[in-house]
Amino acid sequence: MKHSLLIFACIFFFFISCQKEKLPKLTEEGKNTFGCKINGKNWVPHGTGGFGGADPVYGGFFENINTIYIRAYNDNESVFLYAKNIFTTGEYPLNFTTTPMPDNLYPENYGMYLIENNSFITTSVYTGKITISNRDTTNKIVSGTFEFTGVDKTGNTTRISDGRFDIKSH
DSSP states (O other): OHHHHHHHHHHHHHHHHHSOOOOOOOOOSOOOEEEEEETTEEEOOOOOTTTSSSOSEEEEEEGGGTEEEEEEEOSSEEEEEEEOOOOSSEEEEEOOOOOOTTTOSSOOSEEEEEETTEEEEOOSSSOEEEEEEEEETTTTEEEEEEEEEEEOTTSOEEEEEEEEEEEEOO
16 A cells, blocks of 8 residues: 555656646736746746846846846746837837847847857847836836747757746836
8 A cells, every 4th residue: 555655646746747837927017927938848937046045037127227127047047138218018129139238238129048058149130029018117017028039159049939027126
């Protein structure tokens, strides 16, 4: 009996660990949620990044410069979104070839996926978009969706799709 129970428990935990992580629901309440599909697989940040103790989602809308900067990360993966001149809700293209922050203090809009030390970033050829559905400057909340294709230095691409975020800036 104990042997059967142990086998059942092992099988149960195996199936639970193999289940796909679900993307967060689309919300506009400042719940600090973020998720997307990376090459078709669900991805939700849960790590603490390189400095430990930090939230898995950092950033938001910075009203004084009308800019969105969001970094979401796990232990060895990060997704970055950067868009400037965000004055209203709507769609903002990620279609420039630029050097990302922090190497460039004034980059053009970009989306980037970083895995270990390999970065896949949008360019004028590999593009994407951020759609802002909520820009609440009173409560410092920005919400929306995103998608992009990034390319690395060797020409390999990564597709980010079904992205969503609901961030309350600090």
